[in-house]
Amino acid sequence: WIKVEDLYKIYRMGDTAIHALDGVDLNIDQGEMVCLLGPSGSGKSTLLNLLAGLERPDRGSIEIGGIRIDKLKEADVTRFRSLNVGFVFQSYNLINTLDALENVTLGLTFKGYRSTEREKLAKEILEHVGLGDRLHHKPNQLSGGQQQRVSIARAFAGNPKIIFADEPTGNLDTHTSLEVMDLITQMIRDKNQTLIMVTHDEEMTTNADRLLHMRDGKIERSHTRAAP
């Protein structure tokens, strides 16, 4: 369903070329939960950004549900993303002038929900990540891990078909991380969403169907979890 072939992303700096992605092949089924691991700088965020159409590859192809993401015009990629993709960024990317509730309802606006419905859904998911008493705090009135949870809530609200999560528990203590992972797993399984999650914490990978290990811009190995 997500098909990546021979993918390259190369940054040129002066006369050096950095192969952030150095030939990636990948196949992910709809409804699959995949964890992406690997050392700092190995290309995980770059792969996620290309899959979400936030950046263009230098070589290779990306197909999602039959659509060549890498060949779409900018406006069409943006539209595809707003209808189908939730993204949890490594540095959250919240809007600083909006509070937690508004940051989450904003994502729902583009999905066609009525305003009363949006507020109700947004409140619900913020409560599920433990932020029911932080709805009207702006990002600079929230702790790092609270901002991260708003970013998660925003990505999941409206149940997009695909979720890309870039280290969603990096700033959370173990207890809160496991609670968030249980919630994420439950939502994904319940709605048959496809999840690609970058993490440095092997403890967060227990529910994944497959683990992909990256190194130097390539997928070094793939490890399928035995079916229960």
Place this chain on the structure above:
Amino acid sequence: WIKVEDLYKIYRMGDTAIHALDGVDLNIDQGEMVCLLGPSGSGKSTLLNLLAGLERPDRGSIEIGGIRIDKLKEADVTRFRSLNVGFVFQSYNLINTLDALENVTLGLTFKGYRSTEREKLAKEILEHVGLGDRLHHKPNQLSGGQQQRVSIARAFAGNPKIIFADEPTGNLDTHTSLEVMDLITQMIRDKNQTLIMVTHDEEMTTNADRLLHMRDGKIERSHTRAAP
């Protein structure tokens, strides 16, 4: 050497009051390595910010080396920090228009190093955190974990007496995290620096002299490691 008495930080929002710090008492010796743990939102970043004089308490006192940090004028706090404190921020706070090398040499400017010396020291410490081939990358040309390591290098360059590190390995894979922790420990012990480090990862606390656990704005318990 660091003496905190009855410390409170209270945020008022409408008619609610949030006790980010709710009565903290603390004593840290010079040369001590302390790890601060606790759930998301428990007050760790707030405590670090107050100790570094980045924010003012609402009640209580903070004394470092005999100086009442909470009573200093703004210009004097800034001067104290530039001479004595290195800070690794939870969201790195790098300067986006400067590359990795410039971000680190900037911190050294205020400590009175000559420019040739600054560049040499900065290069050295960036190599030690594995970024020798990323010196001229700006923050947006670096991965999350690479930005975090620039932030660490900047805090440690110039060997300040005190280092406050807010989740310095949150975006690093385990292998890189352990390498960074070894380096940090070595530098701290070598120069008898005082370190207060927030972390969610108990694996990073093995070299600490003491662990402090926070909950709801208070230090819930303190756990001293047996001397080797």
